Each structure stands twice: as structure tokens, then as C-alpha cells.
Amino acid sequence: MNWITENKIPLGSWMEAFVDWLTFNAAGFFDAISISLEWMIISMVDIFQWFPPFVPMAMTAAIAWWLHRSIPLVIFVVTALLLILNLGYWQEMLETFVLVIAATTLSVAMGIPIGILAAHKPWVYTILRPILDLMQTIPTFVYLIPTLVLFGLGVVPGLISTIIFAVAAPIRLTYLGISRVPEDLIEAGRAFGATPFKLLYKVELPAAMPNIMAGVTQCIMLSLSMVVIAALVGADGLGKPVIRALNTVNISQGFEAGLAIVLVAIILDRICKAPGAKEEG
Amino acid sequence: MAAISIRNVDVVFGENIEQSLALLDQGSSRQEIIETTGDVVGVANASIEVQEGEICVLMGLSGSGKSSLLRAVNGLNAVSRGELLVQDGDQMVDIATCDASTLLHMRTSKISMVFQKFALMPWMSVVDNVAFGLDMKGMSKQKRRAKAMEKLEMVGLSEWKDKFPHELSGGMQQRVGLARAFAMDSDILLMDEPFSALDPLIRSQLQDELIELQQRLNKTILFVSHDLDEALKIGTHIAIMESAKIIQHGKPEDIVLNPKTPYVADFVAHTNPLNVLCGRSLMTLVSDLPIVNGECVLNPHDNTVVNVNAEGVITTASRQGEALPLHHWSEGEDIERMAEGLLVIASPDVPMRSAIEIRYKTGLPLLLEEDGRLVGILSDKDFYHALLGKHFTLDAA
Numbered sequence: 001m002n003w004i005t006e007n008k009i010p011l012g013s014w015m016e017a018f019v020d021w022l023t024f025n026a027a028g029f030f031d032a033i034s035i036s037l038e039w040m041i042i043s044m045v046d047i048f049q050w051f052p053p054f055v056p057m058a059m060t061a062a063i064a065w066w067l068h069r070s071i072p073l074v075i076f077v078v079t080a081l082l083l084i085l086n087l088g089y090w091q092e093m094l095e096t097f098v099l100v101i102a103a104t105t106l107s108v109a110m111g112i113p114i115g116i117l118a119a120h121k122p123w124v125y126t127i128l129r130p131i132l133d134l135m136q137t138i139p140t141f142v143y144l145i146p147t148l149v150l151f152g153l154g155v156v157p158g159l160i161s162t163i164i165f166a167v168a169a170p171i172r173l174t175y176l177g178i179s180r181v182p183e184d185l186i187e188a189g190r191a192f193g194a195t196p197f198k199l200l201y202k203v204e205l206p207a208a209m210p211n212i213m214a215g216v217t218q219c220i221m222l223s224l225s226m227v228v229i230a231a232l233v234g235a236d237g238l239g240k241p242v243i244r245a246l247n248t249v250n251i252s253q254g255f256e257a258g259l260a261i262v263l264v265a266i267i268l269d270r271i272c273k274a275p276g277a278k279e280e281g
Numbered sequence: 282m283a284a285i286s287i288r289n290v291d292v293v294f295g296e297n298i299e300q301s302l303a304l305l306d307q308g309s310s311r312q313e314i315i316e317t318t319g320d321v322v323g324v325a326n327a328s329i330e331v332q333e334g335e336i337c338v339l340m341g342l343s344g345s346g347k348s349s350l351l352r353a354v355n356g357l358n359a360v361s362r363g364e365l366l367v368q369d370g371d372q373m374v375d376i377a378t379c380d381a382s383t384l385l386h387m388r389t390s391k392i393s394m395v396f397q398k399f400a401l402m403p404w405m406s407v408v409d410n411v412a413f414g415l416d417m418k419g420m421s422k423q424k425r426r427a428k429a430m431e432k433l434e435m436v437g438l439s440e441w442k443d444k445f446p447h448e449l450s451g452g453m454q455q456r457v458g459l460a461r462a463f464a465m466d467s468d469i470l471l472m473d474e475p476f477s478a479l480d481p482l483i484r485s486q487l488q489d490e491l492i493e494l495q496q497r498l499n500k501t502i503l504f505v506s507h508d509l510d511e512a513l514k515i516g517t518h519i520a521i522m523e524s525a526k527i528i529q530h531g532k533p534e535d536i537v538l539n540p541k542t543p544y545v546a547d548f549v550a551h552t553n554p555l556n557v558l559c560g561r562s563l564m565t566l567v568s569d570l571p572i573v574n575g576e577c578v579l580n581p582h583d584n585t586v587v588n589v590n591a592e593g594v595i596t597t598a599s600r601q602g603e604a605l606p607l608h609h610w611s612e613g614e615d616i617e618r619m620a621e622g623l624l625v626i627a628s629p630d631v632p633m634r635s636a637i638e639i640r641y642k643t644g645l646p647l648l649l650e651e652d653g654r655l656v657g658i659l660s661d662k663d664f665y666h667a668l669l670g671k672h673f674t675l676d677a678a
Contacts, residue, residue: 188400191355192414192465193389202416206404 019146034151037102041155044098045236053090057081064271073270080263089238089260096227096237096264099155103162103223108170108216110163115174115215116200125175132168140165140229148233158230166222173215177208217272224265238264282368284469284501285331285354290363290377292349295320298361311524323349323358325525331518333368333468336495336502338516340509340548346525347505351471353377354503355392356384367391367469389418393462397474399454401446401461408433408442411460418465425464432460435494452483459491463498472504476511488515509552513537521545533557554667560636560649561629563667564657567593579646579658587624593654598624600645609650610639619643626650629657637664 022030048056057078064070064077084093118125143164147157181204189203205212231239238261245254293301297318304314311322324346331337339347352358353365353376360377367374369391374383393414401410408429415425433439436456446454455475462470476484492515495502506512512519513533520530521544529541537557540546567589570577576586579598585605587598598605605624610616612628616635619625619642626648627636636647636659646660 182400184396184398184400185402187352187357188394188396188402188413189417190357191388191392191394191471192461193385193417195385198417202413203402206402209404 015146019149023149030150034154034156037156037159038154041098041102041159044102045095048094048098049091053081053085056094057085060267060271067271076270077267080267084260084263087256087260089241089257092236092238092241092257093260093264095235096224096239096261099159099162099227099230099235099237100220100223100268103159103166103226104216104220106159107163107167107219107223111167111170111215111219112174112212115171115212116178116204118171118175119178128171132171135164136168140226144229144233153234155230155235157233158226158235161233162223162226162230165226166219169218169222170212170215173211173218174208177211177215178204180211181207217269220268220272221265224261224268227261282333283330283366284333284335284368285329285503286364286366286373287327287329287331287350287354288364288366290327290350290353290365291325291361292323292346292353292358293320293361294323294349294358302362322346322525324353326363327522327527329520329527329530331501331503333501334499335517336504336515337518337520338504338506338512339520339522340506340512341522342507344524345522347507347522348473349525350522351473351503351505354469354471355388355394389414390465391467392469392471393465393467394471395455395458395462395473395475397477399446399451399458399478401454401457403446406443406445407438407449407457410446410457411464413461414465429460429464432464433457435463436460436490450483451479452487455479455487456490459494463494468501470500470502472502474505474507477507484511491515509548510556513552513557521548534559534562538562555634555637556632558633558667559629560627560631560633560647560657560659563633563636563663564629564649564659565663566657567655570658577655579660585645587648587655589655595626595648595650595655598648605645616642624648631659633664633667640664 060081061074061078064073084090114128118128140161144157144161147160147164151157151160185203185207186199189199194202227237228239228242231237231243238257241253241257242261244250245257291302291305293305295301295318297320301314301318301320301322304317305322305325309317311325314320314322327346327350329337339350341347349358353360354367356376363377365376367376367387369387374387376384376387379387402413405413408426411429411432412420412425415428420428430439430442433442436459438453438456438460441449441453446457449457455478458475476487479487488511504512504515513536516533518531519533519536520527521536522528523542523544529536529545531539534557536545537549537552537554540549567577570579571581572578573586576588579585579587583600584602585598585600588596590596595607598607600622605622608619608623608625610625610627610631612631612635616638619639621642621644623643624645625639625643627639627650629649629651631639631647631649639647640659640661646658648655649657649659
């Protein structure tokens, strides 16, 4: 048995060598991504901050009303946002919100085409499935380290880690939705002369839309759950006060920041949930 | 000119089509081919011509290949071998070999389809569903809405235009399916068991509506059904399929009277002949009637006789020495008001249903007359014979 322990397979070193190789050879590429994403996020936060708090508040309330026509929901949204403002986490809330939206947008933009491809080509899904499982089960801290090395400290490694964690949801649910489109609808589309492209956007995508939207909602919630971890690598937002509170054993700060995160989560969840899908919980 | 001409078509599903076709040629059965190559033979060596304006019904049990053949006509199933010609203006297009754009053209302007489970898009309103095919054609929204409304009116659903399919009953949904197919203005309609998912009353109502619409529109319809009564009701021709092969093709009456195999006979035995048969195929020929004192005896028990002159023309008739009034009946005339004891003379083409009704009202056999001559009679024995399914002769090889 000694032989086994004495001859350790250098898996870790190989990975490190690979990351080193990437840093050395593709630094320009990663820097470009890093700089452009950072610029995008910071400018979005700036735009939101330029408005007085009541403008985003009114906009959110209006969206909630437009989507759900529910007065209690609007009251809840406004009260929750006022409470966050009162607690002094308005800016952090905006930063978190922008991070979540950016991560979701990028995840969905990548996830839906990949999901469609996987549904149409079974071999793609065969390859993809273990990768998706890996991305969702591997502890977040593990890939936080290489992303930190590649993209540097700040909001971008947080964003990338969030995407790695959240992108599986839209991929899986798009795949599920498209591959579950009833065969007779596809046949009807073909029989009436749909080209493959028209079949996709006039039949398959609308038929899969409930699933795809569920994927988007899930993606938003997963992104939000990464807020604290993203703060560890320097992403601004509601995660930062939580980390600070943890380091200084500050119960009151931890509670307030945690409450703010929960409120943002509930607002996003209630607004994003499809009006017809209430019973699915 | 034939609207659809199917010539020696095979449809095989699977990976080893070449090998399966070779096995098929050697006379292997479907089961043997599944076991050797893993391929499923949907249709084997089918040949059939469907003329313009005909309703041809493909009949058979589930798994007999009728839907596979239907789906080959618009290319939903690929033809593995053979020619499948569909009329496009003055020329015939071979669906089996044409390129993608020709197939698209055939689907958007020549062939439309109605599905068993309606296959309406659940996220579209009724009017948008009807306009679906027109959208595929690339018609502008305004134009296709107008046209869809016209077709919705035709099937009596214009007031439901803004509803969604799930808000409609099954019968209404299939009317939307019909309107969607009619909206394409294509000459050929493929119908895959369109009424099977409906309850019997609605089914028969939609069958009547289809027959009525067909009289106005005169489409060429290929109709799949597993119900021979339905086939006999709406079909001008019927093709019966069994394990991937067409085993008999003919007019409804031919099928009922001369089933070629025990399988067809079995089907026919369970059907209602009232709607299919006519006097000619049931009648007792005049030459088979007993002649007593120069009079043809219709019923020896009450001594009902008819006098026929040397040219075969009916002159007089009597029952127990009492003269009977004669009446010439033609299609469409009211039977309800016929008096008991009226001896009716009809054409040999009288439908069996009308003949029985006349017999029921008058209490007397019917005389069948063609070109002014008595050719045969329809008596109770002939009716019972037909109702018991003994009217056909099985001439299986």
C-alpha cells in the first residue's frame, strides 16, 4: 500500500501548469474580457446611481404591476426597497442587481443556443451532460482560484464564477423544453412548409417557452446565491458587508446585509415567476 | 389525370435501409426484417392512383402502415424506394426524389394536412392557428388574418377567433384544424384519422360536414381511418392495408361485396351495409323467380304475383286475386307517406336503406326495373341476407 501513497499522481500540479500556461500565453485575451466586462458593469451601476433612488423604485413597481396586476406585490416591492434604502445598502443593492442581471444575460445568451443545439444533436448532449454536472457540483471556491488568477481581483472573476455556476440552468431547461415539444406540433409545422429555421422560432421556441422562462428564473436565483462568494474575490455588492461582518463578528451588520439579500431575492423571484405558473411554487 | 400516383413505394424506418429492401424483395416478413436489420417496414410495395376530386380512404388496423403511407405523400416520411408522384399544375412532382425547395413548395401550396390529435399551437389564438400555414408561406399578417377569418366562417367558428385551442371542445378544435388546412387553398388534403379522437356523435357530424364541404370544394382527399363504417360513408374509393401492404383497392361496394382476403372479410362482416349496398347487389334476379300460370310469384304464402309481358315490362300485380296499385319511386321522394299495400317499382340503384324503409312502409317486396324491364325483386330474404353479412362471396385465392 505504501507504493500507492508514495507515488502521488500530480493532478493538482497538472491543473496548475495548465492555468499557468493560460496566464502566460493568453493573458491578453483574458485581460480584454476582464476590462470590457468590468467597464460594462461599472457603467451600468453608474447609470442606476445617477438616478435618485425613487426612479428605480418606481420602475420596479411598474414592472411588477405590468406583469402581475397585483397590488399586494407592488406594495411589497416598494416597502422592501424603501427598507433597503433606509438600512443604507442602496448602492450595494444596485451593484448586486447589476451583477445578477449581467450574469443572467450572459448565461441566457450562451445557454439558450447551447440548449437548442443539444436538443437537436443528441451527441452534443451526451458530451455536455457530465460537464454540466461537474459545473454544478464542483465547489465554487475551487474554480474561484483559477478565475482569480486569470481575471484578477474584482467584479469580473465573481461574474465569471457566477456564470459557471448558473449557466447550466438555462442550458438544461432549454434542452428539456425543446426536446419535449410534442411530435405532432413539429409534424404540423413541417407539413405546412416550415423551413428548419421557421420551425425553430415559430414552433419549437414558443412551445418550449415556459421551460425556457423557468430556466431564466432559475438562473437569476442561482446568480443571486453567488453574491456572497463573488464578494470574496472582490466583487462589490451586498456580499461585501456580509463578508466584512463575518470577519469582524458583527452580528447587526451581518443580519442587515443578509436581510437585504433575502429581500432582493424575493423581489426578483416574485417578479420573474410566470403569471400562470403560480401553482408550481 | 391522377392527382396522386403512388408506384411501388416502400417506406422503411431505420439505419440499414438497403439491406432491409433486399430482404423485402426476397419475401421476408416484417418481423423477420426487424430481427435481422432492426428496421421497421412501414409500407411495402404500395401502388395506388388517386384521381382528382376523389376521397380515397386508407383503411387498416393500427400498425398496418396506413399513416406511414399518408405521411410519405407530403414527405414527412421519406420514401425508401419507388415513385410518389403528386400533381403540380400540368406536371407531376416526384416527392421521393425532389429537392428541399420543391418539397417546401408542394407543402405550402399543393398538399395540406389534418392531424388526429389536431396539432394546434397552444400559444396561438384560433385565428392565428388557421393562419399558421399562410405565415409559413410568407403572407403578410393582415392578408393572412383576413383569409383565416374567411375559412373560420366556413367551419362556423368565426366567433371563436380570439380564443385559444384549449378553450374549445375537441370537435371545435378539429374544425380549426380543417380550416387551417383549407386556408392553404391546396388541391390535396391529407387527413390522418381526423375524427378518431372525437366522440361518436361529433364524429358523425364532422363526417357530414366534410362530405358537404367536399361537394363545394372538390379537393382530392387521402383519408386514413381504422373504421370501415367511416370509410364507407365518406370514401369514393377505399384501399385496405394489412402489415404494410395494400391488399385491396376499389369502390366501397366492391370491397363490401367482394372482399379479397379473410382479413378484409372480417372487416366487412362487422360493418353496417345499409349505407353502402344498393338494390342491384342484393336482388333476387327475375329469372330465379318461380313462374306459376305465366305470373311471377313474389310471395307464395299470400299469393302475391306480378304479370310481365313478353318484353319484360310490368303490367299488373295482385295479392290473393286483388289488384295492387303500382308506384314508380325515384331517389329523393318521400317514403314516409307511402301507404301499406303499394307495390313500389324502383331503379336497381336504390340504396339499401331506402329499400328497407319502403318495404317497412308498404309491407310488400320492391320491384326493380331497368330500361323499362323488370330485372329483379327485393324481398325480406334479400334484406336479411345482407344484414347478416352473407351478401358477399369470398373469392380469396
